[in-house]
Amino acid sequence: LDNGLTRTPPMGWLAWERYRCGIDCERDPKNCISEKLFKDMADRLSEDGWRELGYVYVNIDDCWSSMERDERGRLQADPKRFPGGIANLARYVHDRGLKLGIYGDMGTHTCGGYPGTNLDQIETDAQTFADWGVDMLKFDGCYSNESVQAEGYPRMSKALNATGRRIAYSCSWPAYRGGLPPQVNYTQLGEICNLWRNYGDIQDSWDSVLGVSDWFFKNQDVVGPAAGPGKWNDPDMLIIGDFGLSTDQSRSQMALWAIMAAPLFMSNDLRTISSGARAILQNKAILSISQDPMGVQGKRLLQEKSGIDVYWRPLSDNGSALVFFSRRSDMPYRYQISLSKLDYTTGIYKMYEVFTGKVGTVEDTSEFTVSVDPSGVVMLYVFPPVKRHRQFHA
Numbered sequence: 001l002d003n004g005l006t007r008t009p010p011m012g013w014l015a016w017e018r019y020r021c022g023i024d025c026e027r028d029p030k031n032c033i034s035e036k037l038f039k040d041m042a043d044r045l046s047e048d049g050w051r052e053l054g055y056v057y058v059n060i061d062d063c064w065s066s067m068e069r070d071e072r073g074r075l076q077a078d079p080k081r082f083p084g085g086i087a088n089l090a091r092y093v094h095d096r097g098l099k100l101g102i103y104g105d106m107g108t109h110t111c112g113g114y115p116g117t118n119l120d121q122i123e124t125d126a127q128t129f130a131d132w133g134v135d136m137l138k139f140d141g142c143y144s145n146e147s148v149q150a151e152g153y154p155r156m157s158k159a160l161n162a163t164g165r166r167i168a169y170s171c172s173w174p175a176y177r178g179g180l181p182p183q184v185n186y187t188q189l190g191e192i193c194n195l196w197r198n199y200g201d202i203q204d205s206w207d208s209v210l211g212v213s214d215w216f217f218k219n220q221d222v223v224g225p226a227a228g229p230g231k232w233n234d235p236d237m238l239i240i241g242d243f244g245l246s247t248d249q250s251r252s253q254m255a256l257w258a259i260m261a262a263p264l265f266m267s268n269d270l271r272t273i274s275s276g277a278r279a280i281l282q283n284k285a286i287l288s289i290s291q292d293p294m295g296v297q298g299k300r301l302l303q304e305k306s307g308i309d310v311y312w313r314p315l316s317d318n319g320s321a322l323v324f325f326s327r328r329s330d331m332p333y334r335y336q337i338s339l340s341k342l343d344y345t346t347g348i349y350k351m352y353e354v355f356t357g358k359v360g361t362v363e364d365t366s367e368f369t370v371s372v373d374p375s376g377v378v379m380l381y382v383f384p385p386v387k388r389h390r391q392f393h394a
């Protein structure tokens, strides 16, 4: 969507995977969906170096609202869990140099059973969110149908624009239509949405992360070309820092999401996150690959019989990123390859390993070896090639 927003994949924090629809603030005040939770995360993003690295969105998901609209038919926050209201929370977030995201649903109810947005409420709800100072809307598709979605998702895009406030628009529409043509029109999506969920919800497990990633790379020739500045495929949240992934698997999710030019929405507890998880999420080399201004989505190049996959993303100024991933479950695998075998042009290349900081220089035809852990990755930033100087002839 050409609204000047998300010119690189948006980054921030989204409540859903880690906090779901936990509304029992009496028994579980630290983890329930409440203004305190989002203020806590805004404090961490602004005090622990996240904001400076680009993680600027603090996004509310399902279960934030009252079960009733107000007397003017407007959505309203649950008064007990958000006593200050959404406008106040937006001010708190904005005061910390961050942006606030909110959640709605193009249907009678949200997936969690809260009030949805019917076709005749689209303009009202867009205006409400703009009046509150909201900066992004995730528009879900539960309790809906194909024709309501076909009319509603474009109409909400226009309604958000008509408010005059710049609000990034995340559409769950393709995920409810099977994610692929002909049910999904990726050209239209790129015109009306800034990002879109193509596939099922991510859960806190390696199986889920790998299943989501495999769907996107299996369908890379269809979904890849749809992405670019202002319009992104969304494989769902980063679960790094939660309970289900090992260090290697956390590095794999971060590396694969960067190759996919995916939005980077963490769903974790920034108040207690481990230093290891934080180091992966704050890895500057990976973030610069993710946020590359060209915004070209990467692809899977090879699936070797050994269980090694090779992924590649073209970057600005003729740079590129490579990821070697191991599907094996035995021991680190020493994978030998050369850049010319990966269709790199003739030249001399400097390479930077993003997790170890190791630097190497290879000619396109010379073989090098990477040792890849089971369910882990080796990720390289490959500098632009230095052309081999013609041998000077006396």
Ligand SMILES: OC[C@@H]1[C@H](O)[C@H](O)[C@@H](O)CN1C(=S)Nc1ccc(F)cc1
Pocket (backbone or CB within 6 Å): 016, 061, 062, 110, 111, 112, 140, 142, 172, 200, 201
């Ligand atoms: O309720 C909201 C929740 C999150 O926003 C996800 O990111 C959305 O994809 C939708 N969603 C959930 S749990 N959706 C859903 C998932 C499984 C199911 F059987 C019925 C609904």
